[in-house]
Amino acid sequence: MSERPTPAQVWDEMQRGNARFVAGEPRHPRQDVERRAELAHAQKPQAVLFGCSDSRLAAEIIFDQGLGDLFVVRNAGQVVSDSATASLEYAVAVLDVSLIIVLAHDACGAVRAAIDSTAPDAAELPPHIWRLIARIVPAVRSVLRATPRATPATVDAELVGREHLRNTVDDLLESSRLIADAVAAGRLAIVGANYRLGDGTAVAQVSVGLGD
Structure with a gap:
């Protein structure tokens, strides 16, 4: 049996x-x-990717991987939810993956919807969509507070997306004792990366447990 990769x-x-x-x-x-x-009859992926559902974020293509290499969990805006967390826990506890990649991207429609929802005259959203993007709104408000004179119409969506990416990594660690314990034990790391649609690069923005 091959040695488990770090x-x-x-x-x-x-x-x-x-x-x-x-x-x-x-x-x-x-x-x-x-x-x-x-x-x-069996799978042994080395990583689980939790990413946005955007059609341009095809995980195996972006990272040039093959069948069985990545366990993929996706929803709009890579928003932590019970189902997403359970799927990630399965990958960690049962499939014994070494890495969680949280993959965001620029020009994210869910981030844009979260920003627009904070405008005073924002239209009411369908309830399921609102419950999803409500998890992104804290990132919007954080960037608005940190940016003098910014409004929902002028705030930098890229900054909001990166703040939400960091929040997502924090949310995973806070919501899952299993994931947090695996990171603390050195068996698992989390990398939050942002995918650039124009040039195809996946750039790490935050990491936990990866080491030097």
Whole structure:
């Protein structure tokens, strides 16, 4: 049995895959018939990716990974919820992944909706959408407080998205004892990265437990 990779080793592999994707030189690894057959009865991903549902954030393509490499959990705005946390806990406790990647991106529609919802004349949103983006509103208010004279119409959406990314990592650690304990034990790390739609890079913004 191969030795379990460290969180840093897994993140290094993700970065190498992303570099190949950015350079237009993907290898499309582990996507053949043999790999499919190998995985028919079991999976052993090295990382779980919790990302936004945006159609431009295809996880295996961005990181040039193959079948069985990533356990993927997605919703609009990568908002921590009971179902998302349970899925992440499954990946940590049962699949024994070494790394959680929280993947945000620029020009996020959920972030934009959260910003717009704070305007005094904001239209009422459908209840399910509101409950989702309400988890992003604290990031909006934080950036508004920190930016003199900013309004919902002028606030920097990129700053809001990055603040929400940091909040998401914090929320995961606060909402899941299982995840927090795995990080404390050195078995798991969390990397919060922002994906740039224009150039394809996934840039780490925050990390917990990754080490030097």
